[in-house]
Amino acid sequence: MMLILGIALGALAILVSVSLHEAGHMLTAKAFGMKVTRYFVGFGPTLFSFRKGETEYGVKGVPLGGFVKITGMTPQDEDADDPRAMWRFPVWKRTIVMAAGSVVHFILAFLIFWFVAANFALTNPANPGPAAQVSDLGKIPAYVTVAECVPLTATATTCNNLNGPAKVAGIKEGDLIVAVGDTKISSYAELVAAIRGLTPGKTVPFTYERDGKQTVTAVTPVEAERTPIDDRSGKVSKVAAIGVGQTWDPALPKTVEYGAFEAFPVAGKQMGAAATGVVTSIKNLPDKVPGLISAIGGEERDPESPVSVVGASRLTGEAIERGFWEIALLIIAGLNFFVGVFNLLPLLPLDGGHIAIAWFERARSWLYGKLGKRDPGRVDYYKLMPLTYAVILVFGAFTLLTVTADVVNPITIFK
Known part of the structure; x- marks a missing residue:
């Protein structure tokens, strides 16, 4: 029963994180004067919604993520003619809006790292x-x-x-x-x-x-x-x-406790360690595919293999079931950091892809101006659709692969 409750809490934490990600986009867009028409938690049929000002807020039936609708994100959007369309704003403002979601994840990760350091005994860095x-x-x-x-x-x-x-x-x-x-x-x-x-x-x-x-x-x-x-x-x-x-040095304590102020630099070091781990993980993702396929086929699964949100929820639930709340929180913090970095990859339809295009347009306009040529204008997103669909297909297939592996051959913390 506790495992099921823990998995549910882990899934809820992930849903809240994604909802706050979208809220980051929404709040910064509104702060700059962009027009935001919708903010929803979940996908699928609408369970309920209400309108405040020009924005509709609501909850949908499938609790997997969420979305925010900002008018005119590209010049090709149907509402691109709106004077408050996003694409009309300076590139630095658009960059802040698109990066805000990842910034929220980084803030959440830091706060969780700090909370764990301030409230739980952690591994002694001198005797790890x-x-x-x-x-x-x-x-x-x-x-x-x-x-x-x-x-x-x-x-x-x-x-x-x-x-x-x-x-x-x-x-x-x-x-x-x-x-x-x-x-x-x-x-x-x-x-x-x-x-x-x-x-x-x-x-x-x-x-x-x-x-x-x-x-x-x-x-x-x-x-x-x-x-x-x-x-x-x-x-x-x-x-x-x-x-x-x-193993541990028997002459030194295995754990150490920190006060609220001491926990801040500890959280900073954990953010640095998370950054190193995420870069390594992303770099090695292609090499992990054969192992995931083998694990689905019944072979022993590599404990270092990637996990989906299903696997992360299960690991969180497993930690909660055993009473290791600090491990559950650290899993959620690590997942937030990973999602924050991943979303900044310069690939459409990720936030980083929109940021990359915005700065490409800005650099191209500057270069053409220096050369005395006419500004070629905005990038046509329709011409990038094949690449966008290819990225979606690859990410979708990888997600399906990890979800399947997490269901049929899950990674466990405790044997």
């Missing part, structure tokens, strides 16, 4: 353990957790053979690896690099520290498929593995 960012792996001591066995593929999370090389060699949870062969180890990143540089099947001495005492043991690595340590969505290759993972 398995939650460490890739950029921090070179600063963290090589304390390890030991697996019963070694998953042999990059996406596998379980395995049947109970013969993890590190476990067999006597290495235990919380041990600090200080040397691999003759190579001194001072960070977890150095440990991973040293292990992956070994030859599978060839025994190598490992030196570890436990309770202040150093011990040397013999470890025989096996061959396994792994992604690059600095790009978990990157190309899979075969490397040596011994069945260890990153």
